Amino acid sequence: MKQLLFICFYNFGLLFSFGQDGYSKIENTKENDLKVKNLGTHLSNSYSKGDNQVFLNNILPNRFFKKVILQDLENKKLTKFNKKYKAAYSTKITSFPNELINSLKNGDFYNFVSYNFDPVDKTYHLIFRYYSEKYGLDYHDYRVLSNGKNLIIDDIFVYSSSQKLSETLKLYYLSEAPKNYISSITANEEYKYILMLKNFVDAKNNNELKKAYKHISLLNKALNNKDRFTAMLKLELSRSISDEAYFESMEDILSSFTIDPSTNLSAIRYHYLNKDYEAVFKSINSIQNHTNDTFLDFEKGNLSFAAKNYESAAVFYKNMIENYPHFHLPKFSLLVIYEQDQAFKKATHLLDIILNTSSYKKNTLTQKVKEQLPMISASTEFKNWCKK
Incomplete structure (x- = not known):
């Protein structure tokens, strides 16, 4: 079908x-x-x-x-x-x-x-x-x-x-x-699916999520052949039902359909939950190959960080800082790595970059470091930076 x-x-x-x-x-x-x-x-x-x-x-x-x-x-x-x-x-x-x-x-x-x-x-x-x-x-x-x-x-x-x-x-x-x-x-037999889909939509709009999930699950089973659109509706709703429903829905999609960039984007969360970091990397690469988007270096940095490969994560975050100077998240992620490495001189240099490329005021940034990065905040380099 x-x-x-x-x-x-x-x-x-x-x-x-x-x-x-x-x-x-x-x-x-x-x-x-x-x-x-x-x-x-x-x-x-x-x-x-x-x-x-x-x-x-x-x-x-x-x-x-x-x-x-x-x-x-x-x-x-x-x-x-x-x-x-x-x-x-x-x-x-x-x-x-x-x-x-x-x-x-x-x-x-x-x-x-x-x-x-x-x-x-x-x-x-x-x-x-x-x-x-x-x-x-x-x-x-x-x-x-x-x-x-x-x-x-x-x-x-x-x-x-x-x-x-x-x-x-x-x-x-x-x-x-x-x-x-x-x-x-x-009247045509195939048009019954329209009404089944409407039952799902109506239940979801009424915030009857379990009822909506039941309707979309029944529709998914009623189709003679697997239908990606229906399966993705089921997956989207499954996140609000239970972990079991989510895993079952995601596994159904991965086993039933061609794995394209859209599927890979949906699968990233699933692979993270399974701690299958190799699969996460393959999914990110698939999306990057299709979109030619260097912004995905941020996702690769986050993946490397999750896998505790901090050296690789630092490389990706530095690429992001160079290519997307006004995007602040990679800078703070890199600060966390400098905290772990006790690279305090590099950290203060990065703090200067943050001040020059964002709306952060020095007192706000100083307070943020003191609250979240205790080793950097206790360092001589940071104390000297605060006095400048």
Whole structure:
């Protein structure tokens, strides 16, 4: 069986018909390389400036709407609901750039990392990295199409959820659509999965997590063939159920599907819990090979630190400090290593770097060292540094 939401929303042209609307895949040329790169840079700059219009102008909300809704021209109730739903959809599609902009204002990172031409998909993709101290690392893959003159964003694949933006909005659409509107077009045996998915969405939205987990587990078992989308929904929810549910869900994914960068991102936590550091390293490398993102040196540093390979960790943290001078976490991680090595002169030099590349005041930084790094704070080098 095809991916669940592909069945629900893409098959059977009468019910769910939408074409490329004059937009098609892009040939791999140097000229198109430049156009795609410029689009990525333009989007990145717009997010930094708090401007959501560049995103909205390039995703074409009216075109994208057709990816989200159920369509049946003979179902007047559903057609009427879709027209009414469009206002809620507009809010949801706008919330994507708005949430990124707010995250940037709160100190998170969202950067255009790279672009590539996918020889399988036969079009271009933009890779953006999201990083938050609270939520960790994620990547967004923007699929790009063209009408010969202009480029557009066709969809966005989110690594952490293994969902496209259109699929995420479909789940919200299902939560809003009345069941009787859906059941009127679900006579076909395969359409029963839409209702099963809606039961999951409704229970989750009502914060009935165990009930939602039961629904998604039943759906996962009901499919004739393994469905990655359903399995990832189950995995996401399993973290709120129990460790046993999480391990079972993650192991199901690793044994059932091709291990790609998105799966590897999800698997990092699992491998850490199993203390399988070699598997963690392989997962990070897989993501780095796909994204060409040197920011993953931070994850390699954290891995080396967890494995107590402090010399290797220091190398990765130093790379991060050089390449991302305004990202402060590697600096504090390196300070911890200097604390263990009693490298007090190096520590005070690093404290100067922190002051020069961050908003930290010297008295705040001094207090932080005294509270968290007792050997450095007791050293002569640190005391002399405080007097400067």
